[in-house]
Amino acid sequence: MLINVSTLLTEPVGHARRLRADGERCLVAEEGFEQEVTGEIRLIRSERGVLVMASFDLLPVTLECGRCLERFQMPLHLDFDEEFVLPRDPVTGLTPEVDSDDFLIDERRHLDLSEAVRQYEQSALPIRPVCRPDCRGLCPTCGRNLNVETCACLPVGRNDPWGPLRSLAERFQTEDPDGSPQA
Ligand SMILES: [Zn+2]
Ligand SMILES: [Zn+2]
Structure with a gap:
């Protein structure tokens, strides 16, 4: 110009x-x-x-x-x-x-x-472009686009509100069935 x-x-x-x-x-x-x-x-x-x-x-x-x-x-x-x-x-x-x-x-x-x-x-131009602020991205497990479909994968990472509870439950499951947890 x-x-x-x-x-x-x-x-x-x-x-x-x-x-x-x-x-x-x-x-x-x-x-x-x-x-x-x-x-x-x-x-x-x-x-x-x-x-x-x-x-x-x-x-x-x-x-x-x-x-x-x-x-x-x-x-x-x-x-x-x-x-x-x-x-x-x-x-x-x-x-x-x-x-x-x-x-x-x-x-x-x-x-x-x-x-x-x-x-x-x-x-x-943004260094990390995002199509919209609430873009849900791809499922890290199966790769589906979560903006257009859902999947049955368990949520992973920080966005999982039940994560701490789940890992607690997993820990109880792996503990001795006799109910004598090892310290
Ligand atoms: Zn996007
Ligand atoms: Zn998935």
Whole structure:
């Protein structure tokens, strides 16, 4: 998604523009990234270039639930501020200090939001996606999806409210039938 900022760059620091994105395409071919953004963009002339303040709704992303392994769609909203740096200022002729992770304005005075959207989308994605907060996941014994069916396996682990009682009962069963427990 390219934005031409050539006019804004000739204006004093603090001058601003407001733009609307309607399903604008963001493409980062080398990362296999494609997304569409809809929302507001505010551009402010800064000392080093242009500050971008974006508020975007993205197309839903398909994720795999970490509990039930089903695929599901997650809607995403991104809010980010990012400065795009002009390698050489057309007004002052100065070359600002540029870090390797700075976003740059190209020679034709365009800034490309695609890579920023890709990075912010990546950090907005959950590390352990869950299809819904109450997803019951797969039965650890038989592997059935407990959201869609039940199984006859005994519950295991921490979610078993009768676990302590059951293990107590098992202990009595293994004790000497004569009723003389060994200490
Ligand atoms: Zn799930
Ligand atoms: Zn089961």
